[in-house]
Amino acid sequence: MRFDELPRDWAQRPITDPDVFEGVVDLIVSEQTRSDGATYLLLCHPNGRLLQPICLPDEPSRVDVGQVLEGVRLLLTEVARHDVHDVVMVIARPGRATPTPRDRDLRAAFEGACRTTGFTLHAVAIAAPDAVAVLPAEGDCAAA
Numbered sequence: 001m002r003f004d005e006l007p008r009d010w011a012q013r014p015i016t017d018p019d020v021f022e023g024v025v026d027l028i029v030s031e032q033t034r035s036d037g038a039t040y041l042l043l044c045h046p047n048g049r050l051l052q053p054i055c056l057p058d059e060p061s062r063v064d065v066g067q068v069l070e071g072v073r074l075l076l077t078e079v080a081r082h083d084v085h086d087v088v089m090v091i092a093r094p095g096r097a098t099p100t101p102r103d104r105d106l107r108a109a110f111e112g113a114c115r116t117t118g119f120t121l122h123a124v125a126i127a128a129p130d131a132v133a134v135l136p137a138e139g140d141c142a143a144a
Helices: 023-026 031-036 066-081 101-117
Strands: 038-044 050-057 086-092 118-128 131-134
Touching: 023 038, 023 118, 023 131, 031 038, 031 050, 031 118, 038 066, 050 066, 066 101, 086 101, 101 118
Parallel strands: 086 118
Antiparallel strands: 038 050, 038 086, 118 131
16 A cells, blocks of 8 residues: 555554555655664554654664664654553565565564564565555564
């Protein structure tokens, strides 16, 4: 789904609602960050509705998973001080939306960062220039 196909009530739905998830990610993640590479933390209300998107720029070819993880962990620790504990992560990068080993490593790192900071990770997506795709957990065939 593209952002221009979102239903009018998308903002009242949980971000992980399968009828709006990919469209919301498409709306938030810019074409520039898809070309350059970035990690998005989509902070959510306890009911799963979008609260605030945050973009952490990176260059997928140069920034390793450990550097991304450190930035995510620091940010989650700070946000938790404001009673926010629900998040969706998005990997914005060039190429196709087909998962790569780095994407899987990032998902595992996000899961670890969420565990150590008391966050619930509701979903992970890949936003490539031409598509948005859900990145399921290892062994999970279901979409968001």
